[in-house]
Amino acid sequence: MQAAVTVPSVGITLDRFILRKQKTFPSATGDLSQVLRDIALAGKIINREINRFGLADITGDTATDNIQGEIQQKLDWIAHVRFIRALVNGGEVCGIISEEEAGIIDTGNPEGKYVIAMDPLDGSSNIDANVAIGTIFSVYRRVSPLGTSPTVEDFLQGGRQQVAAGYILYGSSTMLVYSTGCGVDGFTYEPTLGEYILSHPNLTFPAYSKTFSCNESNQRDFPPFVVQRIQEFYEQRFSSRYIGSFVADFHRNLIKGGIYLYPPTQTHIQGKLRLIYECYPMAFLAEQAGGKAIDGQQPILDIIPNRFHQRTPLYIGSSHLVDYFEIPS
Numbered sequence: 001m002q003a004a005v006t007v008p009s010v011g012i013t014l015d016r017f018i019l020r021k022q023k024t025f026p027s028a029t030g031d032l033s034q035v036l037r038d039i040a041l042a043g044k045i046i047n048r049e050i051n052r053f054g055l056a057d058i059t060g061d062t063a064t065d066n067i068q069g070e071i072q073q074k075l076d077w078i079a080h081v082r083f084i085r086a087l088v089n090g091g092e093v094c095g096i097i098s099e100e101e102a103g104i105i106d107t108g109n110p111e112g113k114y115v116i117a118m119d120p121l122d123g124s125s126n127i128d129a130n131v132a133i134g135t136i137f138s139v140y141r142r143v144s145p146l147g148t149s150p151t152v153e154d155f156l157q158g159g160r161q162q163v164a165a166g167y168i169l170y171g172s173s174t175m176l177v178y179s180t181g182c183g184v185d186g187f188t189y190e191p192t193l194g195e196y197i198l199s200h201p202n203l204t205f206p207a208y209s210k211t212f213s214c215n216e217s218n219q220r221d222f223p224p225f226v227v228q229r230i231q232e233f234y235e236q237r238f239s240s241r242y243i244g245s246f247v248a249d250f251h252r253n254l255i256k257g258g259i260y261l262y263p264p265t266q267t268h269i270q271g272k273l274r275l276i277y278e279c280y281p282m283a284f285l286a287e288q289a290g291g292k293a294i295d296g297q298q299p300i301l302d303i304i305p306n307r308f309h310q311r312t313p314l315y316i317g318s319s320h321l322v323d324y325f326e327i328p329s
């Protein structure tokens, strides 16, 4: 008799993968699977907008500032709107917070069990230059009662309560990378099929690497211990690779090994990146991929949040490199 052939998972579609994973949890109702599908759909739509943005008149800055006071680019807003629309239509999510809006967005689905925090477009300063950008998302099970409107507490649960997190990278190809707490898997979008295909199962940071990513021109503002570590990197002939899109820098470091850091600076004394919708989800992925994420003193996921748009210093990536940035006591 012919031996059974084991079919490798690589090459299966995201939908099939989500279904297979769901079946390994007999108690799963499928609601989270639907949320992930809705996010994936939002990614396809944003991907389409990005790809055609050179043709349409949607490039450049809008006149308004977003709530961080940074110039808000049109594509940021378009991504924000498209993402919300996909989640509203999906029905499983009761509320959303976004980099692009100050407060809670009520989806009008009070029966939805989940809330989402998102950075709809990360790396926006790169949009006009056709450089890789991304979307970051984080999923929580709501703590407010079903059938009511979402509350602040739903979004301030802390990073360890995330039930799923991930990013969509709009790069030389578009990829969805996510985790539900059982490892990290990467899917490459095949535009002619309209499907995400599993291309990077069980992603982990390589054990060895000598790459760091940071805006080195800020060094004069960095805390002295950070400057010292960077000097040590120079002496050890590390490579410096900085795209200026967190998603893209993180992704490269996940594939090739490395660390991304955004320490406090004079203009951003608490760090620049946002805790809830940039750092928590990426820290969740980093830990799931065998890496680490800290603020210099504690794991990012252990920080107690107190407001939606708070910032934190961040050191994230391969464990052996993140360990360099624990503040000496």
Ligand code: AHG
Residues within 6 Å of the ligand: 070, 099, 119, 121, 122, 123, 124, 125, 215, 244, 245, 246, 247, 272
């Ligand atoms: P966003 O586009 O969502 O505002 O995020 C930009 C972030 C991050 O993606 C990037 O790594 C960092 O800002 C770059 O900051 P600098 O230009 O200060 O280096």
Ligand code: MN
Residues within 6 Å of the ligand: 119, 121, 122, 123, 246, 278
């Ligand atoms: Mn961002």
Ligand code: MN
Residues within 6 Å of the ligand: 076, 099, 119, 120, 121, 122, 123, 124
């Ligand atoms: Mn953004």
